[in-house]
Amino acid sequence: MSRLARKNILDLAVYRPGKPIEEVQRELGLTEVIKLASNENALGPSPAVIGVLKGAVAAVHYYPDGSCYRLREALAGFLGVDPAEIHLGNGSNEIVQQLSLAFLEPGDEAVMPVPSFPRYEPLARMMNAVPREVPLDENYTLDLEAMAAVVNRRTKLVYICNPNNPTGTVVRKPELDRFLEILPEHCLLVLDEAYFEYVEDPAYPNGIDYVRTRPNVVVLRTFSKIYGLAGLRIGYAVARREIVDCLERVREPFNVNSLAQEAALTALRDQDHVAALQALNRTEKTYLYEEFSRLGLDFVPTEANFILFDAGRDEKQIFQQMLRRGVIIRGGFGYPTKLRVTIGTRYQNERFIQALESVLGEDE
Numbered sequence: 001m002s003r004l005a006r007k008n009i010l011d012l013a014v015y016r017p018g019k020p021i022e023e024v025q026r027e028l029g030l031t032e033v034i035k036l037a038s039n040e041n042a043l044g045p046s047p048a049v050i051g052v053l054k055g056a057v058a059a060v061h062y063y064p065d066g067s068c069y070r071l072r073e074a075l076a077g078f079l080g081v082d083p084a085e086i087h088l089g090n091g092s093n094e095i096v097q098q099l100s101l102a103f104l105e106p107g108d109e110a111v112m113p114v115p116s117f118p119r120y121e122p123l124a125r126m127m128n129a130v131p132r133e134v135p136l137d138e139n140y141t142l143d144l145e146a147m148a149a150v151v152n153r154r155t156k157l158v159y160i161c162n163p164n165n166p167t168g169t170v171v172r173k174p175e176l177d178r179f180l181e182i183l184p185e186h187c188l189l190v191l192d193e194a195y196f197e198y199v200e201d202p203a204y205p206n207g208i209d210y211v212r213t214r215p216n217v218v219v220l221r222t223f224s225k226i227y228g229l230a231g232l233r234i235g236y237a238v239a240r241r242e243i244v245d246c247l248e249r250v251r252e253p254f255n256v257n258s259l260a261q262e263a264a265l266t267a268l269r270d271q272d273h274v275a276a277l278q279a280l281n282r283t284e285k286t287y288l289y290e291e292f293s294r295l296g297l298d299f300v301p302t303e304a305n306f307i308l309f310d311a312g313r314d315e316k317q318i319f320q321q322m323l324r325r326g327v328i329i330r331g332g333f334g335y336p337t338k339l340r341v342t343i344g345t346r347y348q349n350e351r352f353i354q355a356l357e358s359v360l361g362e363d364e
């Protein structure tokens, strides 16, 4: 029956997420498995979220508030924007899909870096639009000049993943300013800031400042990472109200569930928890840098909660060998010997390093 499907969707690959812990336990008969594969945060959600969810569960027979009124107001206050400039999604991934639905006509083009978040490309193709993938530069950073060079009159969306997943590198403010100066107004610039809260580079631009000054900028943020709500699926966009209005037209009536809304509201209020995660990430990033250096492995310095490192051997093989030792990491980014590890707790990071050292000590 697949011949009934729209032709272009048959070319889309099914997304393969980081392997779940339970699956690895089941398949390999392991009891302790550590997942450092999907950039989830190291400490879990704020304890206050867990308390609030217990209460909210009793009301799940009601549909959620489709407009996310309380959360939208709280986010607007927190970010210093108008509530009408916020759009909530079932994860920021859903908003990438909604951007395609709302803005891409067949034949339109969407410019994106590669490797980067792997959903921009298929969600453009889903609409019969043309993805224009632009390789990173030699520093594993977005090549804004090369991206600007492929922009043309058919370009509708331009994705800047900042920090970029899987490299952890950032585009700095002067470069982004220059890029915006030359980007035509018929293009929407999507600044995907899923790891915004982890960044330490003082030259890192806050995308929301551009929403204030430009009509064609969309910022994506998420509660999945530092706020620890990946399993509940909730993210948001900040953009001018005309853009939010387009996204609202293509969204499902109840796209953000009630537990996610309650949890996000509580998580947003617990900025101490966010600060604890920032501090932990800073310390553990240094620990992993030192360990990579001790093992003689190259890595890309990161502004996020993950590190791309060079194992010096076939990444597929390393992935499997690490899995057998109960540590899930992530490869498949198009670099033959590089993999990405999420920065975890000290215990998790030590387990990761022990496993890696043992893998590298084995004959190939």
Ligand SMILES: Cc1ncc(COP(=O)(O)O)c(C=O)c1O
Binding pocket: 038, 039, 090, 091, 092, 093, 094, 117, 161, 164, 165, 192, 194, 221, 222, 223, 224, 230, 233, 234, 235
């Ligand atoms: C750069 C980037 N954008 C967006 C997402 C999607 O996050 P979510 O849909 O959980 O909000 C991710 C998740 O890994 C990501 O790395």
